[in-house]
Amino acid sequence: MPPISHPPLALVNARLIDPAAGTVAQGGVLARDGAIADIGPRVTPGALASDVRVIDCAGDCVAPGLIDAQAFVGEPGAEYRETIASATAAAAAGGVTTIIARPDTQPPLDDPAVVDFLLRRARDTGVVRVAPMAALTRGREGREIAEIGLLTEAGAVAFGDGPRSLRNAQVMRRAMLYARDFGALIVHFPEDADLAGSGVMNAGEFASRLGLPGVPREAESIVLDRDMRLVAMTGARYHAALVSTAQSIEIVARAKSQGLPVTCGVSINHLALNENDIGDYRTFLKLRPPLRSEDERRALVAAVADGVIDVIVSDHDPQDVETKRLPFAEAEFGAVGLETMLSAGLRLVHSGDLTLPQLVRAMSLRPAEIFGLKQGRLEKGAPADLIRFDPDAPYVVDPEKLRSRCKNTPFDEARMQGRVKLTLVAGAVAEG
């Protein structure tokens, strides 16, 4: 993170995307002392003081910086896959100004000292903000509640065991009860480990034809259903990290209509791709949860539009060549995504499925609200974490040019339309 004090900077002649109001309006935004000092049509070059650095956006979009609610940053313990420096560089290039870091590091983020370490490393080596998600249980083993109070004081913004489901309902119930007392958010990866078994892709015809073991949709819905009942019992704030099926959407929609404090997220991969993209055993598309059918993908996109799905994440998961250049069933799960999440999201805007404010809402405002961050708003006083992007600029994804230490992108050589040109964090240029 750069220091706060920078000369004032104005982005003018822009299309301002306000995810809270749901509007796109002509105007400018002035950043001073790390925060938005003024915003709207009156922010024009003529109206600004002489000490302000003015950037003419030439009609490009300006939006709150993206908040990626799920990304693996490699530190501590997996620096060969990613470091905070490389992850935040990728983030800045992709318009992500806050990364919520996964807790499944080595050692895991289950101790206040490790959370403190991560925050210090982010301050010293990162170019965008990093907010740690701490482990919900000690060692992420699903048995003992982690120190939710002390970890919150250390700076953790949420609690989850990473991509590992909590099997024991009694432990989950007590963790929820305890978290509720501290107002802490539980982020859970709903997957029944027994049903998922050794599955490597969506269960169904395509998996059967490829001769690969499948993960049924029910592996997700059964755990999600259980969790909704536990939330009703305990009153805990709960966020399903990743949903991938229409069944899950139904479950979350029902819980929301009952007034339960429940939200959910989806990965950009599941909105932009489906199981058929796996094609000839492409391991970069081996994901957890697995890519589903086209019908499921359409249902997920519709759920983002109507707000049942709150958050879109990159699910950035760098994997090195050695773990991906293997037969499909033996390869690791995961794909990088920080740098391409906005471009991939813009596909849905160009196809008419989402509006720009809807996309930005799911990538900035909603994660900010859910994780208790001040970012994500285009309003006076909000942190000046801003991005400028041209939603129409065409390019081809070149894995070699990605900033991440790993190149396992499912959008390998894909044609994209829409690219980030400038990323500001606290009013300072992080990229561009």
Add this chain to the structure above:
Amino acid sequence: MSKRPPIFPHRHLLGIEGLSRFDIEGLIDMADEAVDVSRQVEKARDSLRGRTQINLFFEASTRTQSSFEIAGKRLGADVMNMSVQTSSVKKGETLIDTAITLNAMRPDVIVVRHQAAGAVHLLARKVDCAVVNAGDGAHEHPTQALLDALTIRRNKGRVEGLNVAICGDILHSRVARSNIIALSALGARVRVVAPSTLLPSGVERMGVEVHRDMRSGLQDADVVMMLRLQRERMNGAFVPSSREYFRYFGLDAEKLAFAKPDALVMHPGPMNRGVEIESGVADGPQSRIREQVEMGVAVRMAVLVALARNMPNA
């Protein structure tokens, strides 16, 4: 013990539940007088002379068992201690068989502690003598509640209208349950303060205010009663760690300052210093923890005398 106390209209003392305010106050009045007996050089009384008292402890206890033993001996009873380590229970005898066997030895009173809630009631139905509950599972510990009420009354002059905060492991605590009933019956406003994981479900319907943080829970408290957190419960199952528990729920000077300046600090013992209570507070000027132990003997004498009055040939 010279004045004839009000009649205690029960054969056993199985719990505070079911006692009237009059019953409770009667026992506390008697106990208040018994305090002086123990403070004299000549402590021997003869209310229970010729009576046989069996202390039947299925669960290890130092202070409660010795307190009952001393109480019985000061009243002139023949006291026999029977603990699980030496009994035939280890050999597989059921609780009921143990009760029938002991009953055949014609005791006059059996003091029972058992790890299972309801076990004392079961035993009471199978014997002909008086039974005193010295703690059954997470259910009741009536003499503890009585001695706590006595300690409070002797220090504050009353129980009525006081704010009493019971803090800690309410879920597993028989002390909490008996105190909630006893202190509420005596007109105190009782609150429980604990993380949700250590609160029994439906506790808010037991006539108490429920608090989940010490600041609000101790606000204006006249009495702060801390409960023991067992070691096996502080490693992630109910609370994450002893350090986190102490940070948010351990009684230290900072948290005690939320209570009234003259608030009493109490603990049924044995204490985990540095977990639920800081040493400085446990041994500080507001602490009544040692006084509670003294009151324990007096209360148990009062209970034994009250029950003896109802025995045949009394």
